[in-house]
Amino acid sequence: MKILVLVKQVPDTEATIRISGDRKKIDEAGVKFIVNPYDEFAIEEALKLKESGAATFIVAVSLGPDRVKEALRTAVAMGVDDVLHLKTADLGMDGLATAQLLSESIKEIGFDLLLMGKEAIDDGNMQVGPMLAELLDVPCLSVVTALQVNGASVVAEREGDGCAEVLEAQLPCIITCQKGLNEPRYPSIRGVMLAKKKEIAEKIVQSANHTVSVESLSYPQARQAGMIVGEGAAAVPELVKKLREEAKVI
Amino acid sequence: MSTILAVTECRDGKLHKTSLEVVSQAKALSEKIGAGVVALVIGSGISVESASLGEYGATKVLVADGQALENYQPDLYKSIIIEAIRQNSAEIVLAPATAIGKDIMPRVAARLEAGMVSDCTKILVQDHTIQAEHPIFAGKAFALLSVNSAVKIITLRPSVFDAIQTNPGVAAPVEKVGLPAIEIKVKTREVKKTGGNKLDVADADIIVTGGRGVRSAENFKIIEELAACLNAAVGATRAAVDSGWRPHEEQVGQTGKVVSPNLYIMCGASGSIQHWAGMSGAKCIVAVNKDPNAPIIERADYSIIGDLFEVVPALIEEIRKIRG
Numbered sequence: 326m327k328i329l330v331l332v333k334q335v336p337d338t339e340a341t342i343r344i345s346g347d348r349k350k351i352d353e354a355g356v357k358f359i360v361n362p363y364d365e366f367a368i369e370e371a372l373k374l375k376e377s378g379a380a381t382f383i384v385a386v387s388l389g390p391d392r393v394k395e396a397l398r399t400a401v402a403m404g405v406d407d408v409l410h411l412k413t414a415d416l417g418m419d420g421l422a423t424a425q426l427l428s429e430s431i432k433e434i435g436f437d438l439l440l441m442g443k444e445a446i447d448d449g450n451m452q453v454g455p456m457l458a459e460l461l462d463v464p465c466l467s468v469v470t471a472l473q474v475n476g477a478s479v480v481a482e483r484e485g486d487g488c489a490e491v492l493e494a495q496l497p498c499i500i501t502c503q504k505g506l507n508e509p510r511y512p513s514i515r516g517v518m519l520a521k522k523k524e525i526a527e528k529i530v531q532s533a534n535h536t537v538s539v540e541s542l543s544y545p546q547a548r549q550a551g552m553i554v555g556e557g558a559a560a561v562p563e564l565v566k567k568l569r570e571e572a573k574v575i
Numbered sequence: 576m577s578t579i580l581a582v583t584e585c586r587d588g589k590l591h592k593t594s595l596e597v598v599s600q601a602k603a604l605s606e607k608i609g610a611g612v613v614a615l616v617i618g619s620g621i622s623v624e625s626a627s628l629g630e631y632g633a634t635k636v637l638v639a640d641g642q643a644l645e646n647y648q649p650d651l652y653k654s655i656i657i658e659a660i661r662q663n664s665a666e667i668v669l670a671p672a673t674a675i676g677k678d679i680m681p682r683v684a685a686r687l688e689a690g691m692v693s694d695c696t697k698i699l700v701q702d703h704t705i706q707a708e709h710p711i712f713a714g715k716a717f718a719l720l721s722v723n724s725a726v727k728i729i730t731l732r733p734s735v736f737d738a739i740q741t742n743p744g745v746a747a748p749v750e751k752v753g754l755p756a757i758e759i760k761v762k763t764r765e766v767k768k769t770g771g772n773k774l775d776v777a778d779a780d781i782i783v784t785g786g787r788g789v790r791s792a793e794n795f796k797i798i799e800e801l802a803a804c805l806n807a808a809v810g811a812t813r814a815a816v817d818s819g820w821r822p823h824e825e826q827v828g829q830t831g832k833v834v835s836p837n838l839y840i841m842c843g844a845s846g847s848i849q850h851w852a853g854m855s856g857a858k859c860i861v862a863v864n865k866d867p868n869a870p871i872i873e874r875a876d877y878s879i880i881g882d883l884f885e886v887v888p889a890l891i892e893e894i895r896k897i898r899g
């Protein structure tokens with residue numbers, strides 16, 4: 326079984342986000358980039374499937390500008406067999422365009438199981454997995470917290486609202502990974518050494534049609550400055566009064 | 576006249592509250608662009624309330640009701656929604672950004688080559704184009720996106736848009752739609768209820784969250800008690816979840832749920848940037864923290880500096896007094 330893992334590089338969760346002068350994108354200067362946390366669950370799950378003998382080969386693919394090679398090095402350091410950089414400067418906030426760009430290359434690479442994060446924490450779209458499945462005409466099980474591969478069939482637990490759905494589908498299929506699936510490992514020292522030397526193959530991909538375009542980016546409205554009502558239990562009556570009469574929320 | 580399709584959601588045969596938000600927003604948008612509002616209800620054993628969507632502005636209600644729809648099934652849902660879009664020549668499709676909405680709408684969008692905006696917090700009509708605002712970088716910024724495709728798909732963040740009864744007493748005509756005979760690729764073996772009958776943080780108007788400061792699973796009893804007397808849901812920080820005190824479904828934040836309640840009470844939680852990502856949309860934030868320098872103190876609307884084990888019981892007592 327060949328596993329393809331999609332890896333996106335995103336700003337660190339602690340990063341300060343500054344909007345560029347033209348208000349169309351963010352200013353990347355000084356921003357630390359990391360592997361999208363949900364994609365780490367995907368990498369880990371692939372490695373576990375290989376260790377259990379269910380998978381034979383893992384290739385990680387990342388779409389984006391040159392900096393994403395760093396994310397691929399992390400994947401190598403964790404233990405994936407091969408990586409491919411799909412090079413584009415055209416990574417907007419348009420999920421469909423991203424899915425279209427990916428689907429063309431993925432058709433060429435081929436896979437039995439495709440693992441990816443349930444969401445990229447930068448644009449937070451949660452679109453690409455299910456879209457890709459439609460473009461490739463394979464099933465997609467999204468937001469998965471438990472996974473079993475038995476021969477050609479896959480049983481996964483999907484997180485719903487107030488429920489967990491136990492779903493079954495046949496390979497090839499796409500799984501989008503949620504927290505709870507596993508605990509991603511730290512790269513080994515040997516892995517890090519290997520990753521440093523790894524030649525990363527790249528392929529330039531054509532920009533797709535855009536159906537969604539950015540008009541402008543903005544910062545959230547600043548919240549009104551709050552107040553300290555008081556100290557300890559003695560402040561409780563005043564707090565309750567404010568919640569009833571001022572904020573009118575209870 | 577063009578059509579806006581409002582895809583609603585049923586849970587246990589009843590309309591979920593996000594359905595009313597979606598229909599209301601479709602109605603508001605329809606007035607700006609001059610369109611009809613068709614609501615689509617999908618489920619099994621749906622009760623008669625479908626017609627009441629007329630009160631929120633639906634001009635027609637389509638109902639797909641069948642045993643096969645008892646649980647969420649992506650292949651059937653996709654086919655039913657696409658058919659409803661085609662039959663009604665819908666140009667704009669709104670759906671709730673719930674677990675189902677987030678899974679199904681990208682599939683529909685890909686099949687129709689439709690541009691999609693997820694988890695939208697505001698919709699504008701500018702020079703005849705539809706622009707939708709979407710939080711990015713976990714709420715550290717917002718992107719205003721214009722959608723340029725023939726069909727435009729937008730999922731709405733729950734609890735952000737108001738449900739408004741614009742037409743009280745009006746019943747919309749209801750039309751049944753048949754279930755498609757298609758190949759089912761994803762089979763549901765079982766659906767396990769995870770929350771019991773507990774109120775989910777995503778649905779709650781009030782949330783009481785406990786953090787590391789609560790110190791144990793046992794101690795969460797007082798958080799539960801405060802939640803119970805406010806009809807609130809219990810929430811947790813990742814520190815409380817990772818310590819094994821609370822289940823992940825209660826986690827609020829970047830790697831948990833995003834919530835927009837009216838009131839969010841935080842006890843023994845510092846207000847980390849990742850937690851903030853999940854609750855910055857709360858209308859009123861209250862912090863109970865013994866550290867006056869905790870980041871949340873600066874951001875909360877009202878704070879009490881003190882030990883939560885003294886403040887929370889006093890709060891329970893005070894609220895019981897006023898609520899009887």
Ligand SMILES: Cc1cc2nc3c(=O)[nH]c(=O)nc-3n(C[C@H](O)[C@H](O)[C@H](O)COP(=O)(O)OP(=O)(O)OC[C@H]3O[C@@H](n4cnc5c(N)ncnc54)[C@H](O)[C@@H]3O)c2cc1C
Pocket residue numbers: 338362785786787788789811812813814815826827828829830831832842843844845846847848849850853863864865866869881882883884
């Ligand atoms: C990639 C990533 C994703 C993350 N996602 C999330 C997420 O989704 N949700 C989330 O919550 N976190 C998330 N985190 C973790 C986050 O960084 C913080 O570690 C976490 O939110 C801290 O939880 P806390 O506020 O409960 O604990 P702490 O930060 O330790 O705060 C405890 C607070 O309790 C106060 N306190 C202690 N005892 C008492 C008492 N007796 N009375 C009153 N106050 C008291 C202290 O003063 C302190 O302010 C994420 C981190 C990363 C790196």
